[in-house]
Amino acid sequence: MPSSIFDVIVAGGGLVGASLAVALGRGGLTVALVEPQPPAPVTSLGDAWDSRIYAISPGSAAFLESCGAWQQLPAERLTRVETMQVFGDEPGARLEFSAYDCGLRELAFIVENGRLHAALWRSLRESENVTLFSPGRCGALARGLDAATLTLDDGSVLASQLIVGADGAESWVRGEAGIKASAVPYGQLGVVANFAVGTPHRETAYQWFRRDGVLALLPLPGERVSMVWSTAESHGRELLSLAPEALAARVEAASQGVLGALQVVTPAAAFPLQLQRVAQLVAPRLALVGDAAHNVHPLAGQGVNLGFRDARELARVLAGRGAQSDCGDYHLLRRYERARREDILAMQLATDGLQKLFASGKVWLQRARNLGLKFTNLPTPLKQWLVRHAVA
Ligand SMILES: Cc1cc2nc3c(=O)[nH]c(=O)nc-3n(C[C@H](O)[C@H](O)[C@H](O)COP(=O)(O)OP(=O)(O)OC[C@H]3O[C@@H](n4cnc5c(N)ncnc54)[C@H](O)[C@@H]3O)c2cc1C
Structure with a gap:
């Protein structure tokens, strides 16, 4: 028997998973976020400059503002x-x-990674609809006709209509769902x-x-x-x-x-x-976002922006589901997949093509x-x- 029931479980609280959980919570859905390594709070960051920085597009900044995180920076x-x-x-x-x-x-x-991450987690902690399981580790995933269940390493069992893999390039959720990924190291x-x-x-x-x-x-x-x-x-x-x-x-x-x-x-x-392509973004009761769904060369500074666009689109599709009360409905999830395909493919082709074009020694x-x-x-x-x- 599940110990807790949610509309959506998000596995992975990196920038993309955290933004998705906040956006879904703000849209009125109940969300469980499972993350093994919560980020350091902003008060412990000091004045030093983070070596990990991102070029955030104006569109992503607007999305992060709607999550209440951008204004904290x-x-x-x-x-x-x-x-x-x-x-x-x-x-x-x-x-x-x-x-x-x-x-x-x-x-x-x-923007610095540490500050943006801390800001998103503050929004998460302030969200009434989001429950944090962190530090928390995924142990087993089962998807049935009516629900998906995630058993954590400590034995707690979470149930939801939809589970989202936002757990990075080596995605455990993607592996458990048997979704094929092809990674080509550069x-x-x-x-x-x-x-x-x-x-x-x-x-x-x-x-x-x-x-x-x-x-x-x-x-x-x-x-x-x-x-x-x-x-x-x-x-x-x-x-x-x-x-x-x-x-x-x-x-x-x-x-x-x-x-x-x-x-x-x-x-x-x-x-x-590396360049990583995945065969599907969705499966019954499951969706992938962020690096779990695609990995591109950083030459265009677009990796996390692609992920934020996934989160924005998935939140938009779920918010607009109308009479369909089931967030894990496969036809609904396919709408998300179709909406994201072109943007992801264009970015994969552009970054991979440019990388190869400029790496070639041919005159x-x-x-x-x-x-x-x-x-x-x-x-x-x-x-x-x-x-x-x-x-x-
Ligand atoms: C050198 C470099 C520079 C870059 N510069 C840019 C840039 O300027 N602009 C840009 O847009 N992008 C850039 N990127 C890409 C960007 O870093 C990634 O696209 C982005 O960090 C992906 O975020 P994510 O939340 O999807 O994944 P991640 O950041 O990998 O987060 C995944 C989270 O899932 C957690 N996790 C792992 N396993 C599990 C599990 N089993 N269960 C639950 N949680 C789990 C992890 O602890 C982590 O918190 C750059 C990348 C590189 C390598």
């Missing part, structure tokens, strides 16, 4: 990206986006670190498509930037082994000195990169990709399409 820890400059690996191959030219206030916001690491800069960044995000990977320097408040250098594992490990002064000198040279002298303010860390491809950047820099429909996707 202190203005002095947020940066609006007003311009983006992308460089190819030939002189003159350059692409520039400006919020002003696109009729927008900003292209993205740069053989690259995403090396992250923060730097103080000698020349003001003027709210510009810089990105270099180089033969040794993709280097991005994203503006942080004050004269600081956050780096994501997606590069071959051997090169990534070498960057990690460098003394702070040597790392700063290496990044300064790779970024052609556009931000003057660099100084490390947060030491380097690294994450392995004709080198010409083509740099010409492509120059062409895209013209005021073409392609440029508008790219901006529309990036800010959604």
Whole structure:
């Protein structure tokens, strides 16, 4: 017999699972959120700059505001990206986006992972409809005609109409449901670190498509930037082994000195990169969101934004179910899957295609990709399409 009954169980309280649980709770559904590792509260974060940062699209920021989390972020820890400059690996191959030219206030916001996570968890704790099982570990999952049940390691049994896997790239829920996933490692690491800069960044995000990977320097408040250098594992490990002064000198040279002298303010860390596709986003009484549903290369800074769009759409479909009282109804879940397919596929194709295009040493491809950047820099429909996707 279940010890507790909910409308929805969300397994995984990372950024995506937490945002979904808050959104569903605000929509009047009762939600159980199971998470083995609750994040540190904001009071314990101190002043140090998180090395894990995200470029959050204006669309995601609006969703997070509707969850009550965005407004908790202190203005002095947020940066609006007003311009983006992308460089190819030939002189003159350059692409520039400006919020002003696109009729927008900003292209993205740069936010620290720890603060955003803590803000979402504060919204979770304040939600009357959400019950937290954290630290809590999933033990067994069963899906029947009328309900799904999740047994936790401590023996408690939770029942619901729907279970959502928001438990990251290695999703346990996805595995238990027998949903196939194909992961292709890029053989690259995403090396992250923060730097103080000698020349003001003027709210510009810089990105270099180089033969040794993709280097991005994203503006942080004050004269600081956050780096994501997606590069071959051997090169990534070498960057990690460098003394702070040597790392700063290496990044300064790779970024052609556009931000003057660099100084490390947060030491380097690294994450392995992969492309992961899943066969289905839904199954009877089950749905996947976030990295459990897709894993993309971080060169477009879109991974968590895709996840927030999953959460936003699933919450919208469940809120609009009308006379259908069953949140786990398969036809309803298929509506969510159909609505998300195109966005996910487009992002997988775009990030994977760009990664392969710029990783190739073939001369004709080198010409083509740099010409492509120059062409895209013209005021073409392609440029508008790219901006529309990036800010959604
Ligand atoms: C170097 C790098 C830079 C990136 N930069 C950006 C960026 O600028 N912008 C962007 O949009 N994206 C970016 N991404 C992608 C982004 O980090 C991910 O897409 C995002 O963190 C996924 O969030 P999630 O909540 O789906 O998964 P996760 O963050 O992996 O959270 C999953 C949660 O589930 C929990 N969990 C695990 N197993 C279980 C279980 N069995 N039961 C219950 N809970 C469980 C975990 O403890 C965790 O809290 C970047 C990625 C990398 C590697």
